[in-house]
Amino acid sequence: MSNKLSSMLAAVLLVLVFFVLVLLNNQLMGGFRADLTEDRVYSLSAGxxxxxxxxxxxxxxxxxxxxxxxxxxxxxxxxxxxxxxxxxxxxxxxxxxxxxxxxxxxxxxxxxxxxxxxxxxxxxxxxxxxxxxxxxxxxxxxxxxxxxxxxxxxxxxxxxxxxxxxxxxxxDPQPVNVTLVTDLAVQGGQNPMTGRFDPPWTSFTQLQQLYDVETLGSDAAGLPADTNVLVLVHPQNLSESMLYSIDQYVLNGGKALVFLDPHHESDPMAAMGGANGSELSQLLSAWGAEFSNQQVVLDAAAGLEIRTQTGTTRHLGFLGLDQGRLDEGDVITRDLDMLNGASFGYFTRQENTPTDWQPLLYSSESAAVIDSSSYAMIRDVSQLSADFEQASRYTLAVRLSGEARSAFESVPEGTEKGEHQLQTEALNVILVGDTDFLTDRFWVSQSNFFGQTIYTPFANNGDFLTNAVENLSGSDALISIRSRGTFSRPFEVVEKLTVKAEQSFREQEKRLQQQLEETERQLAQLQEQGGQSGALVLSQQQQQMLDDFMQQKVDIRKALREVRHQLDKDIEQLGTILKFINIALAPIVLVLLLGGLFRLFRAFAGRSL
Missing domain, CATH: 3.40.30.10 (Glutaredoxin)
Incomplete structure (x- = not known):
């Protein structure tokens, strides 16, 4: 009787403990959450x-x-x-x-x-x-x-x-002010070679639809005070006061998107003047980066097909960067499919620099470099393939962040005096090794629709520019947020089974197709032997060969069905195992654990009584 009473008392105590723990959890730990997913998809980042x-x-x-x-x-x-x-x-x-x-x-x-x-x-x-x-x-x-x-x-x-x-x-609903510093004809203008007026670049037309854009030339003395994002395109011959203004803007928390180029070949005069590389080495060195403005990256794997007078050929200097050559971890490039450009330069990281280095665009492993002056003088692009020697992979665009120092020890003479910032721990700069990247011919096509010009993108160059400016125009907290993992998890074992079966299926399907083509060829020959009468008379040997093939085709189709059936059978067997684990095994283990805890609690209660 006492044992029965002890068991009932222990059960009542267990129920009471359960409800007390639930109550305490709801009252004291209602705001506590534990994200146990691999990529922490239910948690928010610090940004x-x-x-x-x-x-x-x-x-x-x-x-x-x-x-x-x-x-x-x-x-x-x-x-x-x-x-x-x-x-x-x-x-x-x-x-x-x-x-x-x-x-x-x-x-x-x-x-x-x-x-x-x-x-x-x-x-x-x-x-x-x-x-x-x-x-x-x-x-x-x-x-x-x-x-x-x-x-x-x-x-x-x-x-x-x-x-x-x-x-x-x-x-923070304030408008974003973008300052564009360039001498390129991004706003359109008269082409000195043809005399016709070229339209504005679509990439910057789209940017003006989203932000307040002010355009300055390289002769400007400095940046406007209300600049939220600086876009610097193909800098050449910048004055010392402008270089100092950019230096101090970045060190004081400004964000910059810089497009450099060893050879801007979209310039109408480029074919006559040779290479015309960008120059910003003084600031890049202070930011912990180097840019090769005298070497062009060639890529045998990423080269684009172009039309020439002799037909279609691959241009190793015109690169098409697909998703495999874009950084999947950065929000700027995560959802892009293709970026096209020409005569890319590459970036290297200085040794012992504290600046954080995050490459955004890469060449393939089948890449090499060529002197920009030699590249600019080449007229037959097939020569690039003839002289090509594979080297390694190159960084074509990079995001710099973290610590950086000033490129100026003091305020230059003739520059307005002010507080001189020597270093920063919040550098935020994106460098891209091409400027042709922004021109229309590499990412958008034009068509006329009832007198209206329609622009249709075939690459994501404009999206890259918009994404970069949008990302930089946000706060440091927003910029720090990177792409996260996905909630849905693939059934890797099932996928491997499917791939294995599909390979077997395709091999047999290919063999069947080859036999069908061979039979069609033989039947065509037999028909030719029939002469002009149009009647096709098969010999006994030929009829036997045809019957054998039809039976063989039936057998192969049966084998194909067996492959598919075996695939489904393996997947069903795996599903049965998973169902047993989830439905039966896991509850059984849980019941055994609870039973063990109950026995321990009962033994403890018995000793107390």
Missing amino acids: SKQILKELDEPVHLYFFYSDKASKGMTSLRNYANRVESLLEEYSSLAGDKLVLHKIDPEPFSEAEDQASQFGLTAATIGAAGDSVYLGLAARNAYDDERTIAFFDPQKESSLEYELSKLLYQLS
Whole structure:
């Protein structure tokens, strides 16, 4: 009787302990979260937390998600839950400075009208053509609005950056002033070779649509005081006062995007004047970098096909950089597919420099360099391939950050006196080794549509410029946010099984195709032997050969079905094992652990009594 009473008392105590622990967890640890994912996809980076900390006025977030309309769309619903969880993390950390509203915009409802008023995009998904919303609208205390029209699952790695950028724009809605320093004809003008007027470069036309852009020549004495982002393109013969102004601007927390070139061959006069490299070595040395303005990178793997008078040939100096040659960890290049340019120069890092070095663009391993003067004089591009000797991979663009020193020991004579900054720990500069990269011919095509010129991009050069300026125009906290990992994890074992089976399937399919082609050839020969009568009479030997092939084709098709069946069988077997582990084995282990804990607690309670 006493043992039974002890067991009942122990069970009651266990229940009480459970409820007490749950209560304490909810009251004392409600704000505590542990992100155990490999890439910490549910946690915010330090940059995002800093942006939330700097919010002065409450920001309302309106998360529109068609929960009912998306039933059955497993992949989309999983991603919507991922977005919602991240928004809740933002709201939890910001407190009353961030108010999250979750809205299901059902068809023909006021919520759907509200989503349309915000300008959100409804995706038409499924056979029934249902409209599904998965977007975000945000509004601050001054009624400024920002939206993410639709959360694209393919851009999941940039999700935190996009959300933090939206909040930053609402917390600091001041216009961005971009100062462009260049002597190139980015605004268009008369071509000295043809006499015709060239249009403005599309890359900078797009930039002017987004920001307030002020253009200065190399003869300017210094930068405007209200410069938020400096864009420096092909600097040559800059005055000492301008170099000093750029030096001090960067050391005082300014952000700079610099395009250099060993040979700007888009210049109409370039063919006559030889190489015309950029010059900024004095500042680059202070920033811990070196640029080879007398050598052009050739790349046998990334060279673009061009048309010549003799046909199509590969130009080793015209490079097409695909995703494999872009840094996947930086938000500027993460979602880009292709960047085209010509006569790239390369960057090297100085030894023992404290500056942080993050390459953004690379050549392939099949790259070499050539003297820029020799390159500029070459007329037959096939000569580049004939003289090519592979060397190594080169850095074509790089982001510099962290510590840097001034290129000037003191204020130059004739320059306005002021506080002389000697060093910084917050350098923020992006260097790109090409300027032809920005011209239209390498990334956009023109067409006439009822008298209107339409520009169609075939590469992402304009996106790179916009992304870079957008990233640099943000706060240091926003710039520090990099692309994150993805929520969805691949079934690696299943993928390996699929690839293995597909290889076997393709090999047999290729063999069948070869046999079909051989039979068609033989049948054509037999038809020719039939003469003009048009009748095809097969000998007994030929008929037997045809029958044998038809039987062989049936056997191979059967083998193909067996390969596919075996693939499905292996995947099903793996799924059965996983189901057993999740449904049966894990609960059994948990019950055994709880049983062991119960026995220990019971023994402890028995000794106490």
